[in-house]
Amino acid sequence: MSTLSADHVDIEVRDLRRVYGTGEKAFEAVRGIDLVVDAGTIVALLGTNGAGKTSALEVVEGLARPTAGQVRVLGMDPVTDRAEVRRRTGVLLQTSGFPADLTVAETLRMWASTMTSTRPDADVLAELDLGGRADVRVRSLSGGELRRLDLACTLLGDPEVVLLDEPTTGLDPQSRRRVWDLIAALRDRGRSVLLTTHYLEEAEELADRVAIMHAGRIVREGTPAQLGADQASTIRFQGAAALVGLNDLPGAITVATHSGTTTVHTHDLQRTLHALLGQAAQCDVRLSNLEARNASLESVFLAIASGNSDPDGSPSSVEGATR
Amino acid sequence: MTLPDMSTQRIAGLARANAILTARNRLTFIYAVILPLLPLGLLIVGDNKSAGAGANAVITALLMAALFPVYANLLSQFVTRRDELVLKRLRTGESTDADIIVSLALPGLVVALATSALVVPIAVALGQHSPLNPLLYALTVLVTLLLFVAFACCTAAWTRNAEAAQLTSMPVIVLVILGQVATAFPANVRHWTDLTPGAAITDLVRVSWFGFKTGSADRTLALSDTWAAAGQPLLILTAWAVLATILARRSMRWEPRS
Numbered sequence: 001m002s003t004l005s006a007d008h009v010d011i012e013v014r015d016l017r018r019v020y021g022t023g024e025k026a027f028e029a030v031r032g033i034d035l036v037v038d039a040g041t042i043v044a045l046l047g048t049n050g051a052g053k054t055s056a057l058e059v060v061e062g063l064a065r066p067t068a069g070q071v072r073v074l075g076m077d078p079v080t081d082r083a084e085v086r087r088r089t090g091v092l093l094q095t096s097g098f099p100a101d102l103t104v105a106e107t108l109r110m111w112a113s114t115m116t117s118t119r120p121d122a123d124v125l126a127e128l129d130l131g132g133r134a135d136v137r138v139r140s141l142s143g144g145e146l147r148r149l150d151l152a153c154t155l156l157g158d159p160e161v162v163l164l165d166e167p168t169t170g171l172d173p174q175s176r177r178r179v180w181d182l183i184a185a186l187r188d189r190g191r192s193v194l195l196t197t198h199y200l201e202e203a204e205e206l207a208d209r210v211a212i213m214h215a216g217r218i219v220r221e222g223t224p225a226q227l228g229a230d231q232a233s234t235i236r237f238q239g240a241a242a243l244v245g246l247n248d249l250p251g252a253i254t255v256a257t258h259s260g261t262t263t264v265h266t267h268d269l270q271r272t273l274h275a276l277l278g279q280a281a282q283c284d285v286r287l288s289n290l291e292a293r294n295a296s297l298e299s300v301f302l303a304i305a306s307g308n309s310d311p312d313g314s315p316s317s318v319e320g321a322t323r
Numbered sequence: 324m325t326l327p328d329m330s331t332q333r334i335a336g337l338a339r340a341n342a343i344l345t346a347r348n349r350l351t352f353i354y355a356v357i358l359p360l361l362p363l364g365l366l367i368v369g370d371n372k373s374a375g376a377g378a379n380a381v382i383t384a385l386l387m388a389a390l391f392p393v394y395a396n397l398l399s400q401f402v403t404r405r406d407e408l409v410l411k412r413l414r415t416g417e418s419t420d421a422d423i424i425v426s427l428a429l430p431g432l433v434v435a436l437a438t439s440a441l442v443v444p445i446a447v448a449l450g451q452h453s454p455l456n457p458l459l460y461a462l463t464v465l466v467t468l469l470l471f472v473a474f475a476c477c478t479a480a481w482t483r484n485a486e487a488a489q490l491t492s493m494p495v496i497v498l499v500i501l502g503q504v505a506t507a508f509p510a511n512v513r514h515w516t517d518l519t520p521g522a523a524i525t526d527l528v529r530v531s532w533f534g535f536k537t538g539s540a541d542r543t544l545a546l547s548d549t550w551a552a553a554g555q556p557l558l559i560l561t562a563w564a565v566l567a568t569i570l571a572r573r574s575m576r577w578e579p580r581s
Contacts, residue, residue: 061415083328083417091415097408101347102340113336114418150412 009072010161010192011037011060016069018055029055031216032069035194037161042183042193044207046200046297048305052216053196054094057165060194061091073161087116090159094166094196096150100139104130104149107138111153124152129178144175151179155186162186164195168202180205200297210297214304224297231295232265235273237287243279250275261289269294328419337418337426341400345430355396355431359388359438366449374533375540377451381442382528385464386499386521388438389471392431397475398492400427402485410577420575428472439464452533452542456549459531463553466560467524471495473567480574499524506538517556520563526556 018030029052037043045053058064059071062078062085071078078085098107105121112118125131128148133141141149147170154162167183168176183206186193197203203210204224212220212227220227232253240246240262247255251268266272273292280287345351365380404410404427413423447453454460474495482491502521505513516522529535530552534544537552544552 063411063414086415086417093408093412093415095408097410097412099340099344099404099407099409101344106340106343110336110340111416113339114333114413114416114422116417153412153416 008039009036010039010074011035011043011194012070012072013056013060014070016056016059016071017067018052018059018064019067020055028067029216030059033211033213033216033218035211035218037192037194038208039192040187040190041208042187042195042206043209043211044203045194045196045211045213046198046203046301047196047213048198051213053213054165055216056213057163057194057196061089061163062086087157088160090154090157090162092150092154092162092164092167094169096146098138098146098149101137103135103137104141105134107149108152108156112156115157117158118156119158121156124156127155127182128152144171147171148175148179151182155182160191162191162193164193166196166198168197168199176202200301204297212297212301212304219304220300227297227300228295231299232267233269233292233294235264235266235269235276235290235292237262237276237290239285239287242285243283245279249279329421329425330417330419333418333422334426334429337413337422338429341427342430344400345396351396351399355392356434358391359384359434360441362387363442363445366446366451372450373540374452374535374542377446377449378529378533378535378540381446381451381532382503382525384442385439385467385528386503386524388435389467389524390496390499392434392438393428393468394471394475394478394495395488395492396431397428397472398478398482398488399485401475401479402482402488405479405577406484406579408579414577420577424472424476428475432468432472435468436464454532455534455542455544456531456546459549459553460528462557463524463527463531463560466557466564467520470520470560470564470567473564473571476571477567477574480571480576483580518559520560523556523560523563527553527560530556 013033013035015032015034016030017028017032020027020029031052033052033056035043035045035056045056047053055064059066060073060078062073062082065079073085074088076085078089102110104125108121108125112121122131125134128151130145130148130152133145138146138149147167151167154164162183164183168179171179180202183193183195187208193206195202195206207224209222210220210224210227211218238260240257246262249255249264249266249272251266251272253265253267255262255264257263264272264276269292276287279285345355362380362383365383366377401410401424410423414420443454478488478491478495482488498519499521501516502519502523503525505516505519505522506525508516513522517526526537530544530549533540534542534546534549536543
């Protein structure tokens with residue numbers, strides 16, 4: 001197999017497989033995935049629990065060797081070129097791991113002592129809004145603070161490549177927003193980010209490209225817009241009873257009213273919505289709780305997770321956006 | 324495990340954090356620092372003038388220093404940090420496996436080395452001879468401490484969690500105690516117990532410091548005889564250290580068992 005690694009590619013995964021155990025008990029968690037993260041971009045690996053995201057990421061992190069296939073980070077092998085790769089990479093594991101009896105400052109100091117070069121502790125603490133918590137023991141931190149401390153360690157060396165395994169799982173909305181801003185800022189500084197998540201909005205908000213993983217395979221890959229392109233947009237409102245011609249809305253695929261809420265699916269949101277609003281004006285009806293949204297990753301994701309996609313996920317059966 | 328790949332900067336930083344953690348946990352601190360010094364009290368009370376009593380006190384102090392600050396402390400730190408996912412987190416950074424193990428062992432090793440050194444002036448001040456062959460004594464201490472680091476790593480590999488360490492550490496404790504109490508056993512039993520690390524350490528201290536021949540408690544060996552007399556126990560102790568290191572390298576676990 002040839003190594004393609006061009007200058008602009010920071011992470012490259014080719015036909016990666018990872019098998020746990022041997023013989024009859026063997027379980028193939030990652031079943032041959034390809035993944036590319038271009039320099040200065042954010043790629044989200046999206047999937048349900050057990051899809052194989054962490055298993056794949058651990059190989060990229062160099063914590064595990066691949067059963068088969070190739071991984072290149074900054075053009076190097078994360079296992080054999082470990083020292084060089086680690087110096088330029090920041091990793092955040094799915095679960096934070098710090099000694100409970102050290103303070104925040106002591107933890108950062110410990111972490112900094114293991115690094116070739118670091119940014120000033122105070123800068124990183126301030127960036128993650130932990131400045132006032134420096135003397136607090138890790139065991140007294142909230143879940144959000146612990147995650148931010150973990151992220152502080154990840155970013156302490158200003159890494160070129162950042163690998164984040166479910167960075168915001170368990171965070172409150174405010175903390176999540178703060179972490180998102182930080183991740184977006186990394187891209188703005190030209191860093192490359194590969195993150196796993198099972199939050200669709202996280203992938204939609206942050207990622208330049210999304211790879212949806214299911215049962216060890218990547219079943220869809222593309223920009224969030226591409227992935228949603230062949231999915232229907234949705235209009236929802238209440239008060240349909242007084243409307244006429246609801247079933248003749250131009251562009252509408254399905255119209256259904258349930259418990260007073262009407263849902264319209266359409267491939268042409270603007271045209272359908274325009275017609276709907278026209279009808280409402282004509283009939284002098286006020287549509288309450290009106291919302292209109294483009295196809296989201298959600299619909300793609302739910303279709304895959306519920307098994308509507310080919311369970312084998314073989315590339316030939318994949319519709320919609322692929323690379 | 325990539326042993327040659329160590330960094331003093333990383334080890335110093337990690338060991339410093341581990342020392343803070345040891346000092347912060349009162350029970351760990353007592354076990355690691357106070358306990359090894361207690362056997363020296365044997366030199367003060369009772370029949371403290373005889374060389375036999377002196378040897379027993381020194382050997383007990385050395386074994387306690389190997390068992391508590393080094394073996395038990397490293398075992399419990401390793402298992403606790405593994406359960407807390409601290410080890411896995413560290414391995415995502417620049418730290419090597421060797422950095423992590425050495426830094427976990429270092430605070431306890433310093434305590435054990437200090438105890439082994441302190442025991443010399445204290446014993447002399449209390450009326451004992453100074454070590455006959457200091458070099459052999461120092462070598463005994465070093466191989467002993469290495470062995471117990473390796474023992475701790477082996478034990479950690481098959482210890483499910485911190486509570487289980489109380490049970491999984493028993494075989495090593497038995498190996499140590501058996502060798503030391505075996506001096507009172509009949510010769511045909513001692514033939515076997517002499518193969519334990521506890522017996523090897525006991526013999527090595529008796530030979531290197533006190534110049535005892537096997538089974539005697541009189542200073543009969545000359546300095547030049549001590550190396551030959553130490554041959555077999557040193558070989559046994561080294562064999563244990565090599566065996567334990569190989570086992571540790573093969574069985575090392577860095578994440579909690581799922």
